[in-house]
Every structure is written in structure tokens, then in C-alpha cells.
Amino acid sequence: MKELFKVIGFIFIIYIILFQESLGCPKVTSLKFEPEPPVPVGKQVKMTVDGIDTAGYEDIKLESWSVDGTKLEVTWIGMGTTATYTFTNTGEKKISIQLSGEDKDKDGKRDMREPYETTIVVYKVAKVTGSPVVIQKDGEKNITVTAILEPECEGLVEWQRKRDNGRWEPVEGVGKTVTLLSTEDVGKYKYRARPKGSNKDEDWVESEHLYIVDLKIITTGGETSAIMVEGEAGIQFQVLGIPPSLNPLKYEWSYKIPDDAVPGTAASCIFSQQAKTTIATGRWYADPASKHGWRECNRYARYILKCKVTFTDNEIKAKEAVLQVDCDPRDGVAGSTTVDIFGDPDIRRESDKMWHVVGKGNLRRDIYSVVFLVGVFYTKILVHEDKHVDQFTGRPGVEYDLSAICTVDKFYNRIINLIADTKKKLLELIESERISYRAEEWRKIDTVRMENEAYRASDKISPQYYWQKNWPVQ
Numbered sequence: 106m107k108e109l110f111k112v113i114g115f116i117f118i119i120y121i122i123l124f125q126e127s128l129g130c131p132k133v134t135s136l137k138f139e140p141e142p143p144v145p146v147g148k149q150v151k152m153t154v155d156g157i158d159t160a161g162y163e164d165i166k167l168e169s170w171s172v173d174g175t176k177l178e179v180t181w182i183g184m185g186t187t188a189t190y191t192f193t194n195t196g197e198k199k200i201s202i203q204l205s206g207e208d209k210d211k212d213g214k215r216d217m218r219e220p221y222e223t224t225i226v227v228y229k230v231a232k233v234t235g236s237p238v239v240i241q242k243d244g245e246k247n248i249t250v251t252a253i254l255e256p257e258c259e260g261l262v263e264w265q266r267k268r269d270n271g272r273w274e275p276v277e278g279v280g281k282t283v284t285l286l287s288t289e290d291v292g293k294y295k296y297r298a299r300p301k302g303s304n305k306d307e308d309w310v311e312s313e314h315l316y317i318v319d320l321k322i323i324t325t326g327g328e329t330s331a332i333m334v335e336g337e338a339g340i341q342f343q344v345l346g347i348p349p350s351l352n353p354l355k356y357e358w359s360y361k362i363p364d365d366a367v368p369g370t371a372a373s374c375i376f377s378q379q380a381k382t383t384i385a386t387g388r389w390y391a392d393p394a395s396k397h398g399w400r401e402c403n404r405y406a407r408y409i410l411k412c413k414v415t416f417t418d419n420e421i422k423a424k425e426a427v428l429q430v431d432c433d434p435r436d437g438v439a440g441s442t443t444v445d446i447f448g449d450p451d452i453r454r455e456s457d458k459m460w461h462v463v464g465k466g467n468l469r470r471d472i473y474s475v476v477f478l479v480g481v482f483y484t485k486i487l488v489h490e491d492k493h494v495d496q497f498t499g500r501p502g503v504e505y506d507l508s509a510i511c512t513v514d515k516f517y518n519r520i521i522n523l524i525a526d527t528k529k530k531l532l533e534l535i536e537s538e539r540i541s542y543r544a545e546e547w548r549k550i551d552t553v554r555m556e557n558e559a560y561r562a563s564d565k566i567s568p569q570y571y572w573q574k575n576w577p578v579q
């Protein structure tokens with residue numbers, strides 16, 4: 106019998122332990138918050154009892170309701186009991202609710218054990234940052250604006266922004282980041298954020314200025330292209346579009362010329378690495394992509410000017426400008442060689458009262474040769490023009506002898522019978538004949554043959570033109 110009591114007593118103790126564990130004690134099991142956490146600092150939060158377990162107990166009393174260590178005055182009505190509290194600082198806040206009740210099975214003994222505890226996060230916007238701070242209009246990068254919350258949590262954020270001296274405008278989105286797209290207008294932007302639902306002006310936190318710029322390279326005259334002559338100096342380019350409040354760390358000027366530029370014609374544009382740069386010397390080069398005719402090259406050497414502007418957290422490539430260096434200010438003629446009759450014959454008024462040609466006077470045949478081009482192709486063109494001089498002179502060894510073109514004797518024979526009643530009229534007739542004689546003589550020249558011989562001489566001279574690399578000389 107004693108053994109039996111022992112067994113029953115043991116079972117009873119187990120039962121009590123288990124029963125009390127399962128019943129616990131009268132307890133709040135769930136709280137509802139409004140607004141839902143995380144909640145903005147300074148915001149009044151309404152807490153409502155949303156779940157309660159009082160099974161086995163009666164005469165339930167609220168022993169304490171504390172928030173963040175502060176005890177609240179709350180009237181207990183069971184389910185639906187509410188309390189309000191305004192959090193004045195950020196962090197993870199502890200809410201503790203303790204109930205007591207009379208155990209129906211224990212003759213009115215009050216039970217009060219461990220309280221219901223939960224936490225909510227109270228946050229603020231601590232900082233608003235944009236990255237990068239400056240971007241190029243319509244460029245690849247956008248600015249990401251981020252609200253840093255304290256403490257780090259999933260709190261919602263209200264956004265506004267303004268441009269230049271405009272008004273604050275709402276920005277869509279309640280997340281911790283918003284994006285300033287490069288497709289937006291050029292300007293100086295500012296963003297601000299506060300916890301969503303805060304409604305207090307002092308909760309706004311502003312970003313630093315964020316910029317959409319439109320950097321481009323222009324001349325002092327405002328143009329995006331310029332022409333200078335080989336060997337010339339002084340054309341100035343500058344980067345336009347840097348707001349005065351931004352101070353770039355550095356400027357890196359460079360230029361691009363076609364990849365397969367003719368060997369030996371290295372371009373040289375010297376830059377100073379500042380906002381403004383002056384081209385120290387314009388250098389013409391043979392344009393490999395020249396679409397100009399056979400055995401010619403473009404008189405304009407084209408440079409694409411670039412400038413990379415480095416800001417604290419971004420590099421922006423300014424829109425490019427074009428510099429063209431003209432090899433030759435004289436209408437694209439690199440060199441020329443001509444032969445012509447110069448001077449005047451002797452004329453006299455004869456007994457018939459008319460003016461006649463009476464002698465060769467100072468008529469002479471002159472070969473006039475000039476090389477206009479300066480720079481790397483000078484010698485090449487000089488050799489070419491010299492070959493034409495040889496042809497017109499009829500020097501020994503020349504293949505195409507043009508010494509019979511435009512001779513004084515032949516010209517004299519054409520004018521010897523000209524007469525006029527005034528000196529002026531006779532001189533006009535002679536001049537007119539000089540022009541037509543010259544034209545007739547030049548029509549006799551096989552220019553292909555003449556040029557081929559000259560090119561065979563000059564083609565050997567470095568540097569080579571683009572066509573020489575791609576269509577070797579026959």
C-alpha cells in the first residue's frame with residue numbers, strides 16, 4: 106500500500122509539473138503594433154493585446170506592462186487591451202507584460218510567473234548618401250541614393266528631392282535606395298529621406314549635392330571642332346559643363362588617330378592636363394583612311410580629342426571634339442611644277458601705222474616648281490616635283506622628255522604675224538595667244554606617263570602613303 110502511494114504520489118508530481126508547464130500561467134501570447142515595426146523614432150506606437158492564454162485561471166490582473174524599462178499605466182480589459190508609447194530613441198526595444206490570475210484548482214492561490222516579452226525595432230534615418238556623386242548625362246552610370254537606417258533594419262523610407270533651386274518633390278518608392286537616372290535633366294540635385302510615417306520636418310536627412318553633368322570639349326569659340334595648319338600652335342580646347350561647386354581631381358587629355366596611321370608620321374599634339382588645354386603644335390599625318398584619289402592623301406589629319414575628368418568617386422569622359430590639322434593652307438596642293446612662256450616680245454609701230462611683233466625681246470621659257478607642304482612628306486614631294494623639272498628640262502636619263510613643250514621659238518612663230526592699230530590691242534592679242542598656246546601644249550602631255558615617272562621616284566621616299574601600303578606600286 107505504501108509503495109502504491111509512492112507511485113501515485115510520483116505520478117501526481119509529474120502531472121503537476123506537466124500540467125503547470127502546459128498551462129503556464131495567465132499570459133499574453135501576442136501583441137499587435139500600429140504602425141507595424143520597425144517604427145520611426147518619435148512616433149506614437151499603439152500596442153494591442155492580440156492573444157491571451159488564461160486557461161485554468163480566473164480574475165486575471167495586469168501586474169505590469171513596461172516598454173524599454175518604463176512602466177505604463179494600462180487598464181486591463183483582457184483581449185484588445187491597448188497601450189500607447191512614443192519612442193524617443195532608436196534601437197531594439199523590449200516590451201514586457203506580466204499577468205496574474207487565480208488558479209481555479211488551487212483554492213484561489215494567485216500565480217504569477219515569467220512575463221510575456223517581445224521586442225520591436227525603433228529606427229531613424231541616420232544618413233543619406235549618393236554614389237557616385239556626379240554622373241554624365243545619358244551616360245552608363247546612374248546615381249544610387251541610399252538611406253542608412255539606425256539601427257540597420259527593414260524600415261520604410263519616405264523620399265523627396267529637388268533640383269537646383271527648385272522645390273522639394275516627392276520621389277516614388279519606400280525602400281532604402283532610390284535611383285537618379287542619367288537620363289534626367291542636367292543639374293544639381295539634393296535628396297532627403299525620413300522614416301515613412303514620421304511626418305516631422307526635423308526627421309528629414311539630406312544628401313550632399315548630386316550632379317548630372319554634360320561634359321563636352323569645346324574651343325574657346327564654343328565649337329566642337331577646329332582646324333589648324335600644320336606647325337601652327339595655339340588653338341585652345343576646354344571642358345565645358347563642370348559646375349563651379351565641383352572640383353575635379355584631374356583632367357586627362359588624349360587624342361585618337363586611325364589605328365593604321367602611316368609609319369613615320371607620328372602625330373603630335375601636346376596637351377596640358379588641366380580644364381583648358383592648348384594644342385602646342387598641330388601636326389599633320391597621312392590619313393590612312395583617305396578616300397582621296399589615287400596617289401593622294403587627305404590634306405586634313407583628323408584628331409579625336411578626348412578628356413577624362415576624374416571626380417572623387419567617378420570618372421567622366423567628356424563628349425569628344427575634333428581637331429583637323431591642315432597639311433597645306435594652299436587649297437590642297439602639296440607641290441606643283443609648271444612650264445610656261447614668260448616675258449614680252451619686242452613690238453613696234455611700223456610705217457603702215459600698225460603695231461607689229463618685231464623680235465623675241467625677253468621672251469623666255471621658265472620651269473616653276475614649288476613644294477608647299479611642310480612636315481614629314483616634304484622630301485617625298487620635293488623628289489616628285491624635281492622629276493617633273495627634269496622632264497620639262499629634258500635632262501639626260503629622263504624617260505619622258507618634255508623639253509619641247511612650251512618653247513619660245515614655237516610661241517614666237519605663233520605671234521610673229523600679229524598686228525593691231527594700238528599698242529594695247531597688240532599686247533592683248535599676244536597675251537591671249539600665250540594662254541591658248543600654253544593650253545594646247547599641255548593637252549599634248551600624257552599626264553599619266555608624266556606622273557608615273559615622277560611617282561616612281563617619289564614613292565621610294567619614306568614615309569609611305571596609305572595607298573602604298575595597300576596597293577603597292579607597279
Ligand SMILES: [Zn+2]
Nearest residue numbers: 489493556559
Ligand atoms: Zn606630279
